[in-house]
Amino acid sequence: xxxxxxxxxxxxxxxxxxxxxxxxxxxxxxxxxxxxxxxxxxxxxxxxxxxxxxxxxxxxxxxxxxxxxxxxxxxxxxxxxxxxxxxxxxxxxxxxxxxxxxxxxxxxxxxxxx
Amino acid sequence: xxxxxxxxxxxxxxxxxxxxxxxxxxxxxxxxxxxxxxxxxxxxxxxxxxxxxxxxxxxxxxxxxxxxxxxxxxxxxxxxxxxxxxxxxxxxxxxxxxxxxxxxxxxxxxxxx
Numbered sequence: 001x002x003x004x005x006x007x008x009x010x011x012x013x014x015x016x017x018x019x020x021x022x023x024x025x026x027x028x029x030x031x032x033x034x035x036x037x038x039x040x041x042x043x044x045x046x047x048x049x050x051x052x053x054x055x056x057x058x059x060x061x062x063x064x065x066x067x068x069x070x071x072x073x074x075x076x077x078x079x080x081x082x083x084x085x086x087x088x089x090x091x092x093x094x095x096x097x098x099x100x101x102x103x104x105x106x107x108x109x110x111x112x113x114x
Numbered sequence: 115x116x117x118x119x120x121x122x123x124x125x126x127x128x129x130x131x132x133x134x135x136x137x138x139x140x141x142x143x144x145x146x147x148x149x150x151x152x153x154x155x156x157x158x159x160x161x162x163x164x165x166x167x168x169x170x171x172x173x174x175x176x177x178x179x180x181x182x183x184x185x186x187x188x189x190x191x192x193x194x195x196x197x198x199x200x201x202x203x204x205x206x207x208x209x210x211x212x213x214x215x216x217x218x219x220x221x222x223x224x225x226x227x
Contacts, residue, residue, distance in 0.1 A: 004157075033214075040123065042116070042203060042217035043158070058214070090157050101146050101207060103215065105157030 003027065006091050006106035012114050013078065013085055021076045021109045023091030030095040032074035033103065036060060037088040046089075049074055078111060086113050117141055118206050120218025127194055128226050135189045135221045137204035142185070144206040148215070149178065149189050152201045161202070162189075194225045 004025045013019045025032065031050050035043040045058030049068040063082025068074055074093075078085045088110050092103040119138045127133045137147075145166055150158035164171045164178045164187065171178045175192040191198055201222045205215040 035217075040219055042118075042120070042219040043215075044217075045214055048214060092157070101148070101163075101215075102160050103150075103158075105159065107155070107157050 004091055004093055004104055004106035006089075006109050008109060009107070011109055011111045013111060014114050016080045018077055018079050019111070021078070021089055021091075021111070023074045023076065023106060024072055025074075025091075025093045025104075026072065027093055027104060028071070028095070029093035029104070030071070031093060032068070033092045033094075034058075034064070034066065034074070034076045035090045035092065037090055037108075043090065046076065085111055087111060116219065117216040118204060118218040120204050120221060122221060123219070124222040124224070126224045126226065129195060131194050131225070133191045133194055133198075133223050133225070135202055135204070135223070136186065137188065137206075137218050138184075138186045139206050139216075140185065141206070141208070141216075143208040144216075145209055146207045147178070147180065147187050148205050149176070150203045150205065150217075152203065152220075158203060191223070194223075196225050196227055199223060199225050 007022045033048040034046040037043050044060050047066040049055035065077045088108050090108045091106045094103050148163035149161045151161045152158040162173045162176050166182050177190040180187045201220045203220045204218040207215045
């Protein structure tokens with residue numbers, strides 16, 4: 001059963017704490033992405049990675065960090081520098097043969113601040 | 115600043131009606147315009163997409179209309195069903211964007227029985 005797995009589904013962060021969101025894909029896609037979704041604002045790109053060991057900042061990278069040590073995995077760390085972390089976080093991948101544009105999304109992680 | 119402007123924010127139609135969602139963009143380098151459908155608590159899924167070389171594309175009950183000169187595109191849901199109730203996002207990207215889509219703010223569609 002191919003797809004993108006995000007965990008956990010719900011996550012709570014205390015003040016000053018770093019938290020890491022997991023994203024794993026078994027679609028053999030080269031590119032992976034992290035989007036943040038806020039009500040009424042659509043999806044905004046945080047970071048993206050086109051190949052292993054390489055990643056680029058998106059539109060709202062401040063307060064976030066990522067790594068891409070394996071093709072299958074693209075974890076996102078929400079650091080204490082991110083002052084408004086409450087949001088729905090979506091991981092996606094692309095690289096289907098014939099097109100690099102179609103994004104496949106995971107089911108998301110809802111992050112809330114305690 | 116949002117590069118893709120989407121309207122309306124929400125709409126309610128009766129079963130069988132035709133909800134229409136509109137999007138506008140400024141960046142003339144955009145050449146790929148997908149629509150994504152999202153159900154509560156789930157990630158978005160690609161519904162239908164269009165490129166600027168055609169003015170209309172149909173897939174089942176979903177139709178995209180594209181007006182290149184006006185830099186606008188819209189989604190029509192024909193013979194809408196309660197199961198179509200979801201949030202719909204338009205998006206756009208350029209030739210070298212590699213999935214770096216610019217999304218609209220989303221439209222929540224409710225289809226009543």
